[in-house]
Amino acid sequence: MSGPSLTLGALAHEVRSKNAGPFWITFDVVFTTEDDYVKVVESGALSAASIAQRYAVDPALIRIFEMPSIRVIKFSFPRPCVAGSFEDRDLHAGQQHVPLLSLPIQ
Amino acid sequence: MEPLKAVAATGQLGTGFKRETLETAAAGARMIGCDAGSTDPGPYYLGAGKTQAADAAVGRDLELIIEKALEKNIPAMIGSAGTGGGTVHLNRTVDIVRSIAARRNWKFELATIDSEVAPETVAAAYRAQRLRPLAGAPELSEDRILGASRLVAMQGVEPFQHALKQGAQVVIAGRSSDVSIYAAVPLMEGIPPEIAYHAGKILECGAAAVEERSHPDCMTAYLSANEFVMDPPNPNMRCTPQSVAAHGMYENADPFYHVEPGGTLDITSAEYTPAGDRSVRVRPGVFTPADQLTLRLEGAELAGYRTAVVAGVRDPLVVRQIDDFLASTTKVIKGKVRESLGFEAEQYSFNWRVYGQNGSMGGLEPDPRVLGQEVGLVLDIVAPEQAAAAAIASVAWHTALHHPVPQYSGLVSNLAFPFSPPSLDAGPVYRFCINHVIEVDDALELAKIEFETL
Numbered sequence: 001m002s003g004p005s006l007t008l009g010a011l012a013h014e015v016r017s018k019n020a021g022p023f024w025i026t027f028d029v030v031f032t033t034e035d036d037y038v039k040v041v042e043s044g045a046l047s048a049a050s051i052a053q054r055y056a057v058d059p060a061l062i063r064i065f066e067m068p069s070i071r072v073i074k075f076s077f078p079r080p081c082v083a084g085s086f087e088d089r090d091l092h093a094g095q096q097h098v099p100l101l102s103l104p105i106q
Numbered sequence: 107m108e109p110l111k112a113v114a115a116t117g118q119l120g121t122g123f124k125r126e127t128l129e130t131a132a133a134g135a136r137m138i139g140c141d142a143g144s145t146d147p148g149p150y151y152l153g154a155g156k157t158q159a160a161d162a163a164v165g166r167d168l169e170l171i172i173e174k175a176l177e178k179n180i181p182a183m184i185g186s187a188g189t190g191g192g193t194v195h196l197n198r199t200v201d202i203v204r205s206i207a208a209r210r211n212w213k214f215e216l217a218t219i220d221s222e223v224a225p226e227t228v229a230a231a232y233r234a235q236r237l238r239p240l241a242g243a244p245e246l247s248e249d250r251i252l253g254a255s256r257l258v259a260m261q262g263v264e265p266f267q268h269a270l271k272q273g274a275q276v277v278i279a280g281r282s283s284d285v286s287i288y289a290a291v292p293l294m295e296g297i298p299p300e301i302a303y304h305a306g307k308i309l310e311c312g313a314a315a316v317e318e319r320s321h322p323d324c325m326t327a328y329l330s331a332n333e334f335v336m337d338p339p340n341p342n343m344r345c346t347p348q349s350v351a352a353h354g355m356y357e358n359a360d361p362f363y364h365v366e367p368g369g370t371l372d373i374t375s376a377e378y379t380p381a382g383d384r385s386v387r388v389r390p391g392v393f394t395p396a397d398q399l400t401l402r403l404e405g406a407e408l409a410g411y412r413t414a415v416v417a418g419v420r421d422p423l424v425v426r427q428i429d430d431f432l433a434s435t436t437k438v439i440k441g442k443v444r445e446s447l448g449f450e451a452e453q454y455s456f457n458w459r460v461y462g463q464n465g466s467m468g469g470l471e472p473d474p475r476v477l478g479q480e481v482g483l484v485l486d487i488v489a490p491e492q493a494a495a496a497a498i499a500s501v502a503w504h505t506a507l508h509h510p511v512p513q514y515s516g517l518v519s520n521l522a523f524p525f526s527p528p529s530l531d532a533g534p535v536y537r538f539c540i541n542h543v544i545e546v547d548d549a550l551e552l553a554k555i556e557f558e559t560l
Binding site for chain 1: 145146147148149150240241242243244347348351352355356357358359360361362378409410412455457459465466467468469470472486488535536537538541
């Protein structure tokens, strides 16, 4: 039986979401140690598929960037609705990162 | 050659900075700039012609910036005036500048750069196939362009440079690339574009590139031929290679490629190393000039008028069945709106937000259970006219307030309204309607530049 599974929320120092202009949303997953960063990158857990599943977005539209020099994984995709449109629930897209926290890292 | 010192007074005009910090920053500086606009707070400001920061806050920052620029005999450069960067926004900021200059008895050459573009100009470009959509762009049509409330073209460095070459000392621009505010002077002085644009990108947020920004404040950059140094003028603030590199990716979909009107900056190969205790040296990336000059267009269209209702629900029985309660009352409300007001459901937008359940994330909320004792309701109604939105809201709150709960008898008041009136008329609602670039043959083509001696 495998040990307790770790989550992205436990390994990352900070996970945040923000607008990148009114048409895109961007997420930064920040790690304090090299080990944590490498563990998550090598696990492949933060993938277009796992992001698409949580955000109901077409995986082909997701852009993922690994930034080892600052231990950050960034990903971005087109906003489901334009910032400030009346369907929008979060003008700055600052509270959309929570579904990532429970992402299991094996 | 001595490094060229560029100063950002703060990240957004009106958010403030310490007077002492600007004093330190301005010593030996070649320019002081500040970004005054953003799309961050949404389309309202562009669409309605309003400004986000209060005039007094903008005035306080402007007075200190211009005072320091005049003292040091260097340019003061403001971009994206008045949040939206359209003509009305620019004029409001320029009025503040004029009144300060009059009160302080200052004399200087002022240049204004108007970035607003007539819908017909954009429509003509559309017909000539000179518009290119950016990723995630809305569907455009000639009608949609002509129906926009306001359109602006994000200016690059050239209008700033032209204004300075004509003798202006204070330059107030409408919508412009925040990087170009800072890159304009260095480029004129022979600093390579990969340095000028990268430094500008970090400068434009003011003190945000430091490790822990306790309050908005100034930032400086020293630009040379092959590197630049970020140096926070506030002695209590510190840049680290991580804080500077991380800042470059903040609010950007792509952390490596950054498109400016004149070309693309690729910072994949940039290197960040400490320079002393609090500063960071940056070895630059690569700048590729564009084959075709393009300017990014921003625009807002009127989407309707909003009336909102805010209410708390605390009764545990109603909280427990909040979804059913709202579905049931909504059905009755829409029926009454059709009967009494003559509006069909398709003619207005009607949305409940349930805070304490999934208010911030809607359908993406991974755990939409109500775990607390209370929910906060926001009812958002948008209709083609304010009177219609208000009328629908009146029917809605009154109906929901007394909507029968199966387990209760008699007349209960289900909602706790904090306000009288319970509904708040919020005015016009706008939508960003364009995310395209326009091809131009001349970098000054869509800038209206005027000069004035104050």
